[in-house]
Amino acid sequence: xxxxxxxxxxxxxxxxxxxxxxxxxxxxxxxxxxxxxxxxxxxxxxxxxxxxxxxxxxxxxxxxxxxxxxxxxxxxxxxxxxxxxxxxxxxxxxxxxxxxxxxxxxxxxxxxxxxxxxxxxxxxxxxxxxxxxxxxxxxxxxxxxxxxxxxxxxxxxxxxxxxxxxxxxxxxxxxxxxxxxxxxxxxxxxxxxxxxxxxxxxxxxxxxxxxxxxx
Numbered sequence: 578x579x580x581x582x583x584x585x586x587x588x589x590x591x592x593x594x595x596x597x598x599x600x601x602x603x604x605x606x607x608x609x610x611x612x613x614x615x616x617x618x619x620x621x622x623x624x625x626x627x628x629x630x631x632x633x634x635x636x637x638x639x640x641x642x643x644x645x646x647x648x649x650x651x652x653x654x655x656x657x658x659x660x661x662x663x664x665x666x667x668x669x670x671x672x673x674x675x676x677x678x679x680x681x682x683x684x685x686x687x688x689x690x691x692x693x694x695x696x697x698x699x700x701x702x703x704x705x706x707x708x709x710x711x712x713x714x715x716x717x718x719x720x721x722x723x724x725x726x727x728x729x730x731x732x733x734x735x736x737x738x739x740x741x742x743x744x745x746x747x748x749x750x751x752x753x754x755x756x757x758x759x760x761x762x763x764x765x766x767x768x769x770x771x772x773x774x775x776x777x778x779x780x781x782x783x784x785x786x787x788x789x790x791x792x
Contacts, residue, residue, distance in 0.1 A: 608642070610634045611666050623649040628689070630655075631679060634662035636671035641678050649686040656686035657695035657713075691734060697721070710740035710764070712754065720746040729755040737791075738778075742766040752776040761791035 609632035623629070628649060633639040649656050661676040676699075686695075692707045699717035708714045712728035715721065726749065728738045738754035739762070741747055752773060754762040762778040765771060768787045773779050779792040 608632065608639060609637070610662075610664065612637050615639065622647060623652065625651040625653075627654050628652045628656040628658060628686070628695075629681075630658040630660075631676065632658070632660045632662070633674040633676050634660065634664040635674070636665055636667040637674045639674065639676045639679075643680045643682075644684070645680075645682045647681075647684050649684075650688060652686060652689040654690060655693040655696050656689045657681065657684075657697070659697045661699045688731065691730060691732070708740075709736060710738060711736045712738040714740050714742075715744060715747070716740075716742035718744050718747070722748045722750070723752070724750045726751070727753045733757050735760055737761045737764045740764045740766070741768055741771075744768050746770040747772075749773040749779070750775055752778055754778040763792040765790040765792075 607627075607630040609630070612633075612635060615638045629644065629647070631639055631642065659676060659679065661674065663673050665671060665673070691711060694708050694711050695713045696708065697713065697715045697718060711730055711734040713723075721744070735757055737760060738756055739752075741764070743766070745768075747768065747770070749763075749772070752763070753776065756762040756778075763773075765787045766789055768790075769785065771782065771784045771787055773792075774781045782792075784790070
């Protein structure tokens with residue numbers, strides 16, 4: 578193998594990729610769901626498995642988690658799935674938990690299943706299937722920053738790379754998102770305090786309130 582070539586660049590597996598709901602590889606790093614304690618501090622490496630899931634739906638605090646220098650290859654569902662919900666399988670009187678101060682950096686995902694982009698959501702009870710963006714679907718959040726983000730697909734996809742919906746306070750810096758001709762790289766629906774700068778895919782912008790905008 579030539580120096581510097583990634584080992585997955587030429588290797589092929591004879592095992593077909595399973596869907597997340599059928600039998601197959603299930604190894605992963607997953608925080609939650611049915612937990613009544615808390616979670617802090619993690620690092621991870623993934624190969625031919627499910628992705629990174631940080632979920633609090635039963636009233637726990639999931640906070641102060643830093644994940645860095647992680648590589649994913651051949652992922653069978655969403656590479657990144659962050660969710661705050663209110664299923665509340667917990668003692669009576671438990672309040673809804675919190676998902677906050679999560680830092681994911683130097684993170685590479687290669688050959689993830691195109692049906693499942695990364696999801697960052699505050700919606701409880703939402704069934705995850707084919708989603709309206711191939712890269713990131715972000716909604717019902719307050720305060721998120723995404724820096725030095727590159728999103729691309731191995732085959733042409735007619736969905737936008739990123740869809741942001743019902744979010745207050747989101748900032749992109751150095752976003753490079755591949756998109757098909759005639760398809761926006763970034764779609765905003767009902768977004769407040771939106772900023773993007775130094776990004777090849779989208780011109781700099783700073784908007785206080787957006788009902789609908791495509792870039």
